[in-house]
Amino acid sequence: MIRTLFKHELLRTWRPFALVTLAVTLVVATFSGAAMLLPAPLNVLFAVLAVFAAAGYIVAVPLLISLDFYRSTYSKTGYFTAAIPAAGSTIFTVKAAYAYLATLLALAIGFLLQIPANIATGATSGVAPRETLAMLGRALEAIGELPAWLLAVFVVTVLLYPLVMITPFFFAATVGSEAWINRSGFGGVVLTWFLYYVATQILGVLSLFIPPSLDLRRFPDIELLWDPMAIFKIGDNAPVLPVAVFVVLFGVAIVAIGWAKVSYSRRLELR
Amino acid sequence: MSAISIRGLTKDYGKFRAINGLDLELPPGQIVGLLGENGCGKTTLLKVLAGALTQYGGEVSIHGHRPGPESKAIVSFLPDASFLPDSATIDFCIRMYDDFFADFSREHASDLIGFFGLDPSRKLSTLSKGMREKAQIALAMSRRAKVYLLDEPISGVDPAARDILLQAIIRDLPPEALVLISTHLIHDLEPILDGVAFMRYGQVLLTGDVDDLRTQHGVSIDALFRKVYR
Numbered sequence A: 001m002i003r004t005l006f007k008h009e010l011l012r013t014w015r016p017f018a019l020v021t022l023a024v025t026l027v028v029a030t031f032s033g034a035a036m037l038l039p040a041p042l043n044v045l046f047a048v049l050a051v052f053a054a055a056g057y058i059v060a061v062p063l064l065i066s067l068d069f070y071r072s073t074y075s076k077t078g079y080f081t082a083a084i085p086a087a088g089s090t091i092f093t094v095k096a097a098y099a100y101l102a103t104l105l106a107l108a109i110g111f112l113l114q115i116p117a118n119i120a121t122g123a124t125s126g127v128a129p130r131e132t133l134a135m136l137g138r139a140l141e142a143i144g145e146l147p148a149w150l151l152a153v154f155v156v157t158v159l160l161y162p163l164v165m166i167t168p169f170f171f172a173a174t175v176g177s178e179a180w181i182n183r184s185g186f187g188g189v190v191l192t193w194f195l196y197y198v199a200t201q202i203l204g205v206l207s208l209f210i211p212p213s214l215d216l217r218r219f220p221d222i223e224l225l226w227d228p229m230a231i232f233k234i235g236d237n238a239p240v241l242p243v244a245v246f247v248v249l250f251g252v253a254i255v256a257i258g259w260a261k262v263s264y265s266r267r268l269e270l271r
Numbered sequence B: 001m002s003a004i005s006i007r008g009l010t011k012d013y014g015k016f017r018a019i020n021g022l023d024l025e026l027p028p029g030q031i032v033g034l035l036g037e038n039g040c041g042k043t044t045l046l047k048v049l050a051g052a053l054t055q056y057g058g059e060v061s062i063h064g065h066r067p068g069p070e071s072k073a074i075v076s077f078l079p080d081a082s083f084l085p086d087s088a089t090i091d092f093c094i095r096m097y098d099d100f101f102a103d104f105s106r107e108h109a110s111d112l113i114g115f116f117g118l119d120p121s122r123k124l125s126t127l128s129k130g131m132r133e134k135a136q137i138a139l140a141m142s143r144r145a146k147v148y149l150l151d152e153p154i155s156g157v158d159p160a161a162r163d164i165l166l167q168a169i170i171r172d173l174p175p176e177a178l179v180l181i182s183t184h185l186i187h188d189l190e191p192i193l194d195g196v197a198f199m200r201y202g203q204v205l206l207t208g209d210v211d212d213l214r215t216q217h218g219v220s221i222d223a224l225f226r227k228v229y230r
Helices: A002-037 A042-073 A078-083 A088-124 A129-144 A148-175 A186-207 A230-234 A243-266 B042-050 B090-100 B106-115 B129-140 B159-170 B186-192 B210-217 B221-228
Strands: A213-215 A223-225 A240-242 B004-013 B016-026 B030-036 B057-062 B075-078 B147-151 B178-183 B195-200 B203-209
Touching: A002 A042, A002 A088, A002 B090, A042 A078, A042 A088, A042 A148, A078 B042, A078 B075, A088 A129, A088 A148, A088 A243, A129 A148, A148 A186, A148 A243, A186 A243, A213 A230, A230 A240, A240 A243, B004 B042, B016 B042, B016 B195, B016 B203, B030 B042, B030 B186, B030 B221, B042 B057, B042 B075, B042 B147, B042 B178, B075 B129, B090 B106, B090 B129, B106 B129, B106 B159, B129 B147, B129 B159, B159 B186, B178 B186, B186 B221, B195 B210, B195 B221, B203 B210, B210 B221
Parallel strands: B030 B178, B030 B195, B075 B147, B147 B178
Antiparallel strands: A213 A223, A213 A240, B004 B016, B004 B057, B195 B203
């Protein structure tokens, strides 16, 4: 059943996924080309637009997949999904796993789309494409030179990031469709998303005060700072990473996706 | 064992009680009309049985299973609303049913699609309301299910189409299956019914075998309905 569920997730979503990918690729290519060919200030405008388009793609894909999740579980085709003889938790897990994988793929494609956008941005200030590529290469090499534990943290962060991106939408779709709020239809979903957003922002700000922070000023030597006010004392642009922000962000995402799973499997209400 | 057994079912929508302590026992091997005015709880009852509503009170059992994966494997549910993707073709929907339901018969589906004169390569978005209803009935009735829950399957179509839909519902129906059909078009449905359950205010008012009720009250089920709900 799990394989069948995955198959139908793919069958239902590959067309819009491919269409968005193709459209954004064309837009990034066109804007990057325009940035390299047109005179200032138009070249800067198109370079910025190319960067935004590539970044927007990374947001668009999880949003697209999440909208499909809502449509196929609570909206039009929700009755068919609810009739499938599989546990609600299984159906939810497959849908969330598929959305996670699609978002992870979108992150990789989004990274590739940033390359022409960055080449175009460099060209607007006289940097040759070869030099921009060399800079990107050096950035990747720097990641490879990180201490093993920090490299592991980096990999875990990258792997958890798609979860952070899909969770607000999945949480809003499921909890926002429960009996206590579903009389407002999609409004309940939007309200739940907004409350989730506000809650994560508040928790994010509070977690800035939780030590330790990573002091990267003498990178690749990294120091742990235990002063709760360190990030504020050192200054706005200082390379200091508040670890707790990431832990809280990932922790909230893991709890919320678990909550959403329970909501779909035990509190499903189709109206 | 009863095909459907319900004891003290309650279901609230906020402060509104849609089902109010409902009891119902239905044996297998019959076609039962679930009759009642609009808003009496027919659709809610079918949704609870289908597992589309999970927040309710009381005991619900389908062939001994609470609504869940086991019951869904033996229940074919046809909701009141269109529930298949607009962009899908009838052919794709047949494959989709075949993938998810072990009791689905592609041959029976093709037979019913042919019986309705539908082109399997057409997308659902290009079908009229009546044609779409036919396609959905063909899919729902092509499962070799033990219980069929059909919510207003003939509403919204013309009288001629109603007859065809009803013929499709009883065509090659497994003899041990229970078919529970909600409707307020009793006159059209009466010829195929074995039993009825009259609902009002979220409760069952009257239930029984149609022949017994006709004999007992000396009128048709349609006339009895009008008398009860006057």
